[in-house]
Amino acid sequence: MSHHLVTINVNGIKRSDTVPARLTLADFLRERLDLTATHLACEHGVCGACTVLVNGETARSCLLFTVQADGAEVTTLEGLSEGSELGPIEQAFWEKHGMQCGFCTPGFVLTIFELLDDNPNPTREEIIEGLGGNLCRCTGYVKIVEAVEEAVTRRGDGT
Template sequence: MSTPSSTGRAVRMTVNGEPVTHTVDARRTLSDFLRKDCGTTGVHVGCEHGVCGACTVVLDGRTARSCCTLAVQAEGAEITTVEGLASGGELHPLQEAFWKNHGLQCGFCTPGMLLTVQELLAENPDPTDEEIRAGISGNLCRCTGYLFIIDAVREAAAVLRNSAADQDG
């Protein structure tokens, strides 16, 4: 919990479906707020310049770099972190595909990568390998070489398309 201070400001937002209110310093980054005040430690902080993508979250339906966003800028926002992907104890199809296809090694980039891919697949449910590479180009991975990540995205895309088709038909 944040401690109130004379320079603090109350911020309210919804994080992974739960309303949260904390008093924060005006300079506190969204990544620090999410990690320290909300306990969503799946938000990783790498470069602190918005380049590596490890801190990626979904802010009001679009991915955002939480290390370059102030918590006060997210006032009233709906935030999803990697902790919000799984539902009812079941992994999200993206998480399942990354696990099955070895699309992670150290796991540091994985939360940001998953949220980026979720947005990519929402916009393009059947991307080519080139489109996948372009879609994840803002998320740096030092371990995998991206091949297994691309395999995982392809598999997740197929699962999500089949799931959507089952719901439609």
């Protein structure tokens, strides 16, 4: 199997490594960089647990080869942290009980991050549509939608 040198800016840090051509970005993040908030579940791009931002847009890291991300800027859940403080989306999830087991939460948070960047004040219907590509087996999504609405409020008032 061929190997390739890649350089990827991950969470603001330039990382270079020689990787097999078929190493997924999810496996690169988890195994090579120890960024374990990127979760693997279905490994078919259906569930959204592996969602990361690639050049500011959501991507299923289980479907993307690391070599395809060469030169890109990748953001994982760890990259959204504001020091030891939760970001507004994470804080909203905490306060509104938008998670149960938490396995799907990183994918939801990154999806919401992109959603709110594109549309800072979405309607409930736009939130539901925006979250349509992420699956949660524990909740009924009501609390997740409420968490997004809370994040909108928090981002709007700077808290």
